[in-house]
Amino acid sequence: MFTKYKHAISIRNIALNSLLAGVLFGMTGCIDQGKDSPNTVYIVQGGAEASTTKGYLVDSAVEGVNYECGTLTGVTTTGGLFECSATPVVFKLGTMILGTITSYSSEGQIFPQDLAGVSRQKTSDAQVIKIAQLLQSLDSDGDASNGIIIDTAKANRLTATQSITTNSIEELAEKAGISISDIVSADDAIAHLNVESGVKPRETLSSTISSDLTLSSDKHWIISGLVTVEAGATLSIEAGTTIAGKAGKGDSTSYLVVDKGAKIDAQGTATNPIIFTSETFLDGDAGAAGQWGGITLIGKAANPQVNAYEANTDFVADDSNLSDSSGIMSHVQILNTGIAIRENEEVNGLSFVGVGSGTIISDITVENASDDGIELWGGTVNLTNITINNALDDSFDIDDGYAGTVKNLTITNLTGKAGIEMSGTTVATFDGFNITTGTNQAGEGGIFFKKDGIGGHFKNGTITHNATNDDGAIHSAGAFDADNTSFDNVTLVGSSTNKFTGDSATGLEEKFDLGTGNVKEQGRTTLAGEISSDKILTKDTTWVLNGLVSVSNGATLTIEAGTTIAGKAGKGDNTSYLVIDKGAKIDAQGTASSPIIFTSETVLDGGTAAAGQWGGLTLIGKAANAQVNAYEANTDFVAEDTNLADSSGVMTHVKILNSGIAIRENEEVNGLSFVGVGSGTLISDITVENAADDGIELWGGTVNLTNINISNALDDSFDIDDGYAGTVRNLTITNLTGKAGIEMSGTTHATFDGFNITIGANQAAEGGVFFKKDGIGGHFKNGTITHNATNDDGAIHSAGAFDADNTSFENVTLVGTSVNKFTGDSASGLETKFDAQVTAVTPTSTTLTGSISEHTKLTADKTWLISGLVWVTNGATLSIEAGTTIAGVAGKGDSTSYLIIDKGARINAEGTASLPITFTSKTASDGGTAAAGQWGGITLIGKAANAQVNAYEANTDFVAEDTNLADNSGIMTHVKILNTGIAIRENEEVNGLSFVGVGSGTFISDITVENASDDGIELWGGTVNLTNISISNALDDSFDIDDGYAGTVRNLTINNSAGKAGIEMSGTTHATFDGFNITIGANQAAEGGIFFKKDGIGGHFSNGTITHNATNDDGAIHSAGAFVAENTSFTNVTLAGSSTNKFTGDSAVGLEAKFTAGSGNSK
Incomplete structure (x- = not known):
């Protein structure tokens, strides 16, 4: 048995290390080159093999340092090489211990940081500096950049009576016979070690930034105490840059303030984000909340409610411009923040005081904040794609009349207070949010209306509220502003039964219930086994299917609009699914604003929605035919053939999500299944999304379906078998990776009237409509198949001989990138039928007056x-x-x-x-x-x-x-x-x-x-x-x-051939245009690409192009009157085109000066 250790004191060039290792490996005696890695050397000791592994000592390669490991001793050689068969390894200069290691890094390099027992990032550690100074001062040629060869004569003067820990560098140098003037300085030693360790150098920011400054990504920037960007200055930060706050509390807290009139330009990318963190974390210690202050922007869009910045009253927003721009922050991570400078005067992770809508804030992550993650006092700034984790006070706090919009906000709040807290006369909009509260949350719920007069608009969001405290998902203290509060498409889930609590609980719940598409889970009730008598599923609880739940003959299952039914996870015989047996009925009448939702319990618990998380819903009827067998997923259920007009009930405005499980091979529960269901059954406005098998499948029957939407079915989207003979109206299918859009087998002649089938490039097979076997027919009218698949199966695919007498196409369009329109055994015949289709009948119309x-x-x-x-x-x-x-x-x-x-x-x-x-x-x-x-x-x-x-x-x-x-x-x-x-x-x-x-x-x-x-x-x-x-x-x-x-206008495209201005601005207007492409034709009448029409106009323009080809005299940027220079900016704007007139009119000179002063502009 061989034990292998990899040892190294690192060198500057890893390729050189490998070369040296290979040379030494080849020179070492008794080597078995057929065993293990080339870094492992086997040495015969007393008749048995013992393994050693090469390593490298580095501050540059360090040659001439003594080492001991077990019974082996040696001196580091070329490249800093040493070989050991055991740990610990003790390194010595003379007989003085330089340092000891007990384990090895994956690259086999040992740095002074490792000898000192600290993180590789801590090149500023006192002992690390001393080791580096001593090694570099003992270099024989005095040039550490070409490697260090220890002057052994000097090193051997050091004895066990000296200590690298307790003796100063001057004392050690004196003992080694190094003159004081020859000691490498601490700064030089650190600089050299930073290069060798791959650690970026650090530069401390001055307390006041009064002119434009760029923080480059080739170094780490340190915030020490308060750093202020003053009015008129822009702080630019390159993508990939790290800025770290030095530890300190009270007046020594490290934090950054971008004052009113100043700007920050921090544009990271998804792969190279800008990171604000603590120097503690940068030094390699664990990140934690409260290790530094945070970032604060002060603006000019305040209102009378907004006071001086609470953490430092020297900073006061003004109220001169609602569309003021404090710059841009995108793809920025803000970590380990939050310090109370004084009681109740905290620096948050990211703060905004009266910041205007011209400021662009997107793709921000705030993690580990000992106070709020983000707080806004007044202002109109909009925020997009915001993630906040582990804020110990409120995650997102708005105060003092903040009136912006927050889009795509994700909050994970395990132990802090409110997810969103609101105070002051505040009526913000939250569009797209996902708030998760943990069981140990301190209080205040998912959304907290904190004081009188609070309103807010919340849409397209979920609050998963698991807290065990008494505060609900939506909590309140005071009388809310009912006129300015709304909820639309908001879902309240989670293990907590407290949904609305506090002073305004009743009013807020009424607002919630009046909204569109809102869902609130009020606890859970389990359904299992057989339902043999009439039962109503009410919307005041979530109903959980546990295993097979069947409604038996004579019973009706009624489901209130707005009810949620969730299938418990399980497979095989433990699959959770619902069967409405023959003679039973379902009465599931949702509405557009309060649909009935079937989903998985996994999603209710806050998990990611996906296909295959529960079974699905199946109706068994009495309108079967001889082709229809027992239900394939459970043969205990068998349809009858006694009544083609049989009714199994009604289903309208029902969503079936995350379904589809194979109970046994080829015996699957689909999203929605019909087995011999009759035409007396009413099925309309059904959505099936995320189905691991078919979205909808019908075996025989005569039931008609209307307004059906199926997306992301991993097998067929819509599958009909065994002589299904109904009509399907207004069928929409989005099929990106599954099989057929519509699959047909058995002697089937269904009718599809109104359909839109979109097939993605990565569809598995079988096309838009698949005639699967002999004898298939179908009638298709008023539809489109957009077929983009890269496989060989066409928009209409076939396997077998179709039934030409019972097949027709009327007003059907085949489009898409695929050139395969008709494929398979019946391609020619189906194409002939298609080419014979009749034209459209003019649709009916209704007049509004x-x-x-x-x-x-x-x-x-x-x-x-x-x-x-x-x-x-x-x-x-x-x-x-x-x-x-x-x-x-x-x-x-x-x-x-x-x-x-x-x-x-x-x-x-x-x-x-x-x-x-x-x-x-x-x-x-x-x-x-x-x-x-x-x-x-x-x-x-x-x-x-x-x-x-x-x-x-x-x-x-x-x-x-x-x-x-x-x-x-x-x-x-x-x-x-x-x-x-x-x-x-x-x-x-x-x-x-x-x-x-x-x-x-x-x-x-x-x-x-x-x-x-x-x-x-x-x-x-x-x-x-x-x-x-x-x-x-x-x-x-x-x-x-x-x-x-x-407001802000993003991604604006204008093609202006003969009109006037591309963008015309008048009134005291300072809007923001981010992303635009304006093309002006030769015959344009006048006024250019952008027209500052009157006095007092400003505007912020970024990331755009004006292609100006007009032959008139007005330039790409034209003006009539005196523009507002303070509220005008251009960033990354290109002026192109055949016209030589770039800036014209009364403010031409000033506007061109602004353009020239902006970053990334070209003309």
């Missing part, structure tokens, strides 16, 4: 006509299904057709990339030529106006309010607005899309405006943010902002 005063839904099965002014009134919501077309009737003046969403009303228009919502003209919808000016457009009126905003110019009956900067007018995503723009009266135009005082709680993304006879988009005031906007062929301005609009 006048006011809409109650919740109204526009469905995709018809065209909706707008005739004249149509407006949605306060309290009403207009919902529009994906894929819907709305067309404006022709008319001018007071007969103009246009849509207004008034203040207090909402629009819910969520299209998709494949099914956008389209607003167009009736002229174009009827087949006429599309052109600008064929109808009016869409206007949103909000409650986030300011003193500059007047009544809506096209119709002064509509007036915005100024009560809530975070007001929510709804959501518009994947919406196309075509052929718009009419002047009702001179200079009173309806634009393509208009916003009047609309708040930041409104979500606007993926909007296309094309063919607008006036502006494409215009905004008067407001704080709404817009993302992914495309505008082409606007005949006036493409994008026009007025009256103090203070």
